[in-house]
Amino acid sequence: MGDFNxxxxxxxxxxxxxxxxRVELVSAVGLAPQTVSNIVxxxxxxxxxxEAGKTSGGAGKPRTTLRVHAAGSYAVGVQLDPAVTTSVLLDLMGTVVARRQVETPQGNDPAQVLATITAEASALLTESRVDRERVxxxxxxxxxxxxxxxxxxLDPPNLLGWHHVPLGSALASSTGLPVLVEKDVSAAAxxxxxxxGRRSTPSFLFVYIGTGIGCAVALDGEVLxxxxxxxxxxxxxxxxxxxxxCSCGQRGCVAVTCTPRSLVREAAGLGLTAVLPPDAADSEVTAAFLDICGAALAGDEAAGRLVDQAAARTARAVATLRAMFDVDHVxxxxxxxxxxxxxxxxxxPAxxxxxxxxGERPLEVTGTVLGEDVTAVGAACLVLDRALGPRRERLLLQG
Ligand SMILES: [Zn+2]
Structure with missing residues (x-):
C-alpha cells in the first residue's frame, strides 16, 4: 500500500x-496522521x-506548507510526427524547461527515426544539465x-515503411530510460x-487536426x-x-473530407492550386494546404469557402461525438x-x-492553450502520471 498512498x-x-x-493532507486524503507524516x-x-514556509491558523502551532518540488523529477516527451520531431523536457509541475525540434528523417527507414529521437533526447538532457537520475x-x-x-x-498509414516497429523497447535500450508509447491524440488529451488538473477532473473531446484527423475522449479526468x-x-x-x-467503401468520410490532403485536392479541382499526384509527398501537400489557408485568411472568398466547408464537415463529426460522450467542451x-x-x-460554435x-446543452469550443507542443508535452505528462499519479488501474490492483 505504501507506494499507492x-x-x-x-x-x-x-x-x-x-x-x-500535513494536517490539511490528513483531511484531504483520509489517511492516519502518522501514515501521512511518514510518507511526507x-x-x-x-x-x-x-517545505515552503509556515502558516499560523489560529490556535495551535504554525503549520508547515508542503509544495511539490518542481526540480524533483523530470520527463522527456517526444512527438514523432511524419514531418517534424518535437522534444520537450518537463519538470514535476508540468513546466517545459527545454525544447528541441528537428525534421523527421524522410524515407522509409524506422532506424533513422529511432536514432533521431535518441539523439534529441540526449541533447535535451545535456543542454538542460538535468541529473539523469531524476528523469x-x-x-x-x-x-x-x-x-x-x-x-x-503497427502499420501507421502516415509513416511509410513502418510495420510492427518495437519503438518502446528499441528506445529503452538506446536511451537507458523507461519508455512509454502513446498514440499522438491521446497524448495531446x-x-x-x-x-x-487543478480545476478538477475534466471531461472533453480533443479533436486532432494532423495529417489525419483523430479524436481523444477524456471523461472525469481520464483519457479513454x-x-x-x-x-x-x-x-x-x-x-x-x-x-x-473513401478507401473503406463509403463516401464522404472524415478521412476524405476534412484532412489537409482532401482540402488540397478540392482546391485543385477548383483551380485554386496546382493538381498534385495522388502519391504527392507530405511536404508538397503541406505547402499547398498552408497556401490555401493563408489565402482564406487574407480574404480570398473561394479559399475561405473551402476552409469553411471543411469546418462544417468537422462540426458534423463533432456533433455525433458530443452526443455519444456527453461532454461540454471540445x-x-x-x-x-x-x-x-x-x-x-x-x-x-454556431x-x-x-x-x-x-444536443441542447451549451458546448464550449476552444483551441488548445498549449500550442504546437501539446502532443510532446502530453507524452511527458503521461510519464509523470505513470511514475507519480494515482490511477484507476492502480486502485483496481490495490482492491
Ligand atoms: Zn472511409
Missing amino acids: QTVILDAIRRSEQGLS RRLLDSDLVT AGLGVATPGPIDKASGTV AAEIWVS HGVSGNAGEIGHLVTDVSGPP IFGGPFWAPVSARYLAAI LLAGHPVA
Missing part, C-alpha cells in the same frame, strides 16, 4: 494552488516535495495504430488534463484508451453522404490546427449550437 499524497499536493500542510518524510527525503522516463507520441502494451507501432490503445479513430465517420469515395489542436483555427473557431444531433 505516496502517489495519492503527492497528487494532492500537486493539485493544491497554495500547497498543503519520504517525499521530502527524495526531494519530490519541499522518470521518455514518452513518445506517435501516429497510430499502436500496440500500447508492448510499445509497438493527457496534456490538457494536466493543464486543468480502448482495449488496444487505439480509441478515437474517427477517419471513417461520414460527414457528407455525397462526398468523394478542444482542437494538432500540427495543422493553427492554419485553420481562426475560421474554425468563427464557424464551428454550427454546433444549432445542430440537431449535438
Whole structure:
C-alpha cells in the first residue's frame, strides 16, 4: 500500500494552488496522521516535495506548507510526427524547461527515426544539465495504430515503411530510460488534463487536426484508451453522404473530407492550386494546404469557402461525438490546427449550437492553450502520471 498512498499524497499536493500542510493532507486524503507524516518524510527525503514556509491558523502551532518540488523529477516527451520531431523536457509541475525540434528523417527507414529521437533526447538532457537520475522516463507520441502494451507501432498509414516497429523497447535500450508509447491524440488529451488538473477532473473531446484527423475522449479526468490503445479513430465517420469515395467503401468520410490532403485536392479541382499526384509527398501537400489557408485568411472568398466547408464537415463529426460522450467542451489542436483555427473557431460554435444531433446543452469550443507542443508535452505528462499519479488501474490492483 505504501507506494499507492505516496502517489495519492503527492497528487494532492500537486493539485493544491497554495500547497498543503500535513494536517490539511490528513483531511484531504483520509489517511492516519502518522501514515501521512511518514510518507511526507519520504517525499521530502527524495526531494519530490519541499517545505515552503509556515502558516499560523489560529490556535495551535504554525503549520508547515508542503509544495511539490518542481526540480524533483523530470520527463522527456517526444512527438514523432511524419514531418517534424518535437522534444520537450518537463519538470514535476508540468513546466517545459527545454525544447528541441528537428525534421523527421524522410524515407522509409524506422532506424533513422529511432536514432533521431535518441539523439534529441540526449541533447535535451545535456543542454538542460538535468541529473539523469531524476528523469522518470521518455514518452513518445506517435501516429497510430499502436500496440500500447508492448510499445509497438503497427502499420501507421502516415509513416511509410513502418510495420510492427518495437519503438518502446528499441528506445529503452538506446536511451537507458523507461519508455512509454502513446498514440499522438491521446497524448495531446493527457496534456490538457494536466493543464486543468487543478480545476478538477475534466471531461472533453480533443479533436486532432494532423495529417489525419483523430479524436481523444477524456471523461472525469481520464483519457479513454480502448482495449488496444487505439480509441478515437474517427477517419471513417461520414460527414457528407455525397462526398468523394473513401478507401473503406463509403463516401464522404472524415478521412476524405476534412484532412489537409482532401482540402488540397478540392482546391485543385477548383483551380485554386496546382493538381498534385495522388502519391504527392507530405511536404508538397503541406505547402499547398498552408497556401490555401493563408489565402482564406487574407480574404480570398473561394479559399475561405473551402476552409469553411471543411469546418462544417468537422462540426458534423463533432456533433455525433458530443452526443455519444456527453461532454461540454471540445478542444482542437494538432500540427495543422493553427492554419485553420481562426475560421474554425468563427464557424464551428454556431454550427454546433444549432445542430440537431449535438444536443441542447451549451458546448464550449476552444483551441488548445498549449500550442504546437501539446502532443510532446502530453507524452511527458503521461510519464509523470505513470511514475507519480494515482490511477484507476492502480486502485483496481490495490482492491
Ligand atoms: Zn472511409
